[in-house]
Amino acid sequence: MSCGFQxxxxxxMLQIKHELDTxxxxxxxxxxxxxxxxxxxxxxxxxxxxFISDDGDGDIEDEVIQQQMGILNDAFAGIxxxxxxxxxxxxxxxxxxxxxxxFKYGDTVVTPFxxxxxxxxxxxxxxxxxxxxxxxxxxxxxMRRGDCATLNVYTxxxxxxxxxxxxxxxxxxxxxxxxxxxxxxxxxxHRCFLGGSxxxxxxxxxxxxxxxHWLGLSHTFSSSCSDHNHGDGVYxxxxxxxxxxxxxVPFNTxxxxxxxxPVHNYMSYSADCCTYTFTEGQVERMxxxxxxxxxxxxxxxxxx
Numbered sequence: 001m002s003c004g005f006q007x008x009x010x011x012x013m014l015q016i017k018h019e020l021d022t023x024x025x026x027x028x029x030x031x032x033x034x035x036x037x038x039x040x041x042x043x044x045x046x047x048x049x050x051f052i053s054d055d056g057d058g059d060i061e062d063e064v065i066q067q068q069m070g071i072l073n074d075a076f077a078g079i080x081x082x083x084x085x086x087x088x089x090x091x092x093x094x095x096x097x098x099x100x101x102x103f104k105y106g107d108t109v110v111t112p113f114x115x116x117x118x119x120x121x122x123x124x125x126x127x128x129x130x131x132x133x134x135x136x137x138x139x140x141x142x143m144r145r146g147d148c149a150t151l152n153v154y155t156x157x158x159x160x161x162x163x164x165x166x167x168x169x170x171x172x173x174x175x176x177x178x179x180x181x182x183x184x185x186x187x188x189x190h191r192c193f194l195g196g197s198x199x200x201x202x203x204x205x206x207x208x209x210x211x212x213h214w215l216g217l218s219h220t221f222s223s224s225c226s227d228h229n230h231g232d233g234v235y236x237x238x239x240x241x242x243x244x245x246x247x248x249v250p251f252n253t254x255x256x257x258x259x260x261x262p263v264h265n266y267m268s269y270s271a272d273c274c275t276y277t278f279t280e281g282q283v284e285r286m287x288x289x290x291x292x293x294x295x296x297x298x299x300x301x302x303x304x
Contacts, residue, residue, distance in 0.1 A: 002160075002161055002162065002269060003161060003162060003163060003164060003206075003209060003210070003213075003219070003269070004158070004161040004163065004164030004187075005164050005165055005210070005213045005218075005219070007218045007219055007222035007232075008167070008218060008222075013218075013233050016169065016233065017233055019169075019292065020285065020288045020289070020292065023288055023291070023292045024288055027291070033283075033284045033287050033288065034111075034112055034283055034284065034287055036110040036112070039112055039298060040112065040298045040299045041112050041113070041114045041298070041299050042112045042113050042114070042287070042290060042296050042297065042298055042299065043114050043115075043116055043299055044113060044114070044115050044116065044149065044150075044151050044296065045116050045118045045146065045149070045150050045151065046069070046115050046116060046117050046118060046150075046151045046152075046153060047118055047119050047120075047121065047145045047146070047150065047151070047152050047153065048065055048117065048119070048120040048121070048153050048155070049120075049121050049123065049140070049143055049152065049153065049154045049155070050065075050120060050121070050122045050123070050155050051122075051123050051125065051128040051129040051131070051136075051154060051155060051156035052122060052123065052124040052125075052129060053124075053126055053129040053130075053156075053157070054124065054125070054126045054129075056124075057129070057157070057190075058129055058155065058156055058157060058190040059122070060155060060190060060193060062120060064193070064194055064195055065117070065120060066117070067194055067204075068193065068194040068204055068207055069115060069117050071194065071203075071204035071205070071207070071208070072115050072204070072207055072208055072211065073114060073115055075205070075208040075266065075276075076111045076113040076114070076115070076208075076211075076278075077110060077111070077114075078108035078109055078110040078111070078277070079108070080105045080108060080276040080277075105264075105276045106264065106276075106277070107277070108276060108277040109277055109278050109279060109280055109282075109283060110283075111278060111283045111286065111287075112283075112287065112298065113215070113286070113290075115151070115211075118145075119145075121143065123139075123143070125139070127139060128140070128156060129156040129157055130156065130157055131154065131156040131157060131158050131187055131189075132157075132158050132159040136156065137183075140152075140154050140182070140183075140185065140187075141182035141183075144180070144182055144184070144185065146180070147176075147179070147180045147295070148168070148171040148172045148176060148180045148181075148184060148293065148294045148295055149294045149295050149296050150180070151185075151186065151211070151214060152184070152185040152186070153185065153186045153187075153188065153207075154185055154186070154187045154188070155187075155188045155189070155190045155193060156187075156189070156190060157189055157190065157191070158187070158188075158189040161189065162188070162189050162191075162192035162198065162201050162206045163186065163187055163188040163189060163192060163206055163207075163209075163210045164186075164187050164210065164213075165185070165186045165187070165210040165211070165213035165214045166181070166183055166184055166185070166213075166214070167213065167214075167216060167289075167293075168214065168215060168216050168289045168290065168292075168293035168294045169216070169289070169293050170183075170184070171184040171293060171294065172293055172294075172295075176293075176294075176295045185214075186207070186210045186211060186213075186214055187210075188206060188207060188210065192206045193206070193207070194207075200271045200272065201271070201272055202272065203272035203273055204272065205266060205272040205275050206272065208266050208275075209266050209267060209275075212266055212267050212278070212282070212286070213267075215286040215289055215290055215294075216285055216286055216288075216289025216290070216293070217232065217234075217267050217278075217282055217285060217286060218231075218232040218233060218267070219232060219267055219268070219269070220232050220234075220237045220238075220240065220262050220265050220267045220268050221239075221240050221268065221269070225239055225240070225253070225254035225256070225257065232267070233285065234279065234281040234282050234285055235281045236279045236280060236281040236282075237262050237265060237267075237279055237281065237282065238252075238254070238257060238258065238259025238260065238261065238262055239254050239257050239259075240252075240253045240254050240261040240262065240268075247263060247264075247270060247271065247273065247274035262279075263275075264276055264277055265277060265278065265279065265282075266278055267282065
């Protein structure tokens, strides 16, 4: 099961780059956008909508939601778990030697984003639960809370994907005075939620991945080896093909471009046990998108 987010076309990527560069020049005068030593937080309010089937499938306990929120906040704060994963990809064998190794995390990057759970709403309905069916979308529209700065999360059951999100640009279409688009949300399959039945995608990072999209990030492999605006539009994520190396043995699937595949990046397709970081370029892109297209600002307003 993969992600249902649609990466922008090369033409759309160029337009997005122009918009973000123009905004950065005006607001930051092309200076550093984020300094973790001095800058404050950008707080995002979160509403969880838990859809449950008529047979009772898909309910998620409040304790698990709180744990998932903790993983989300840790990921955006550059904090990772010290425990090893039970998934075999992160307890791999060294080629030739056959020696089994336990995967270890490396350096991480801090972001200013903090997420605050406001409410959890449960709805028992097959029409809502089957998220890929046409009956679910209007129900999600009715239940959505807040504006473009508010993160609404819907869980239920999807076909052939763990989740999807929309880009911040498609929420307001450049006009934050208008109501948020009814589609603006993160949608997750409960089987890929923390503790779900999908072993490869049940450690909490699917949610982190989709929130990355919600804040303006594309997949790191979005243009494969064709370097259109550096793939995902971020200068410090190497271009690569979708299929990457094993967790502990990253390859360079685009040998004519510098850098090994970013298998540890949250915006790749690696297993949850393998991903643990964003890059500084991704952090800047999320901040610019959050401000320009979602109306989010630093809590302390230090940049004004």
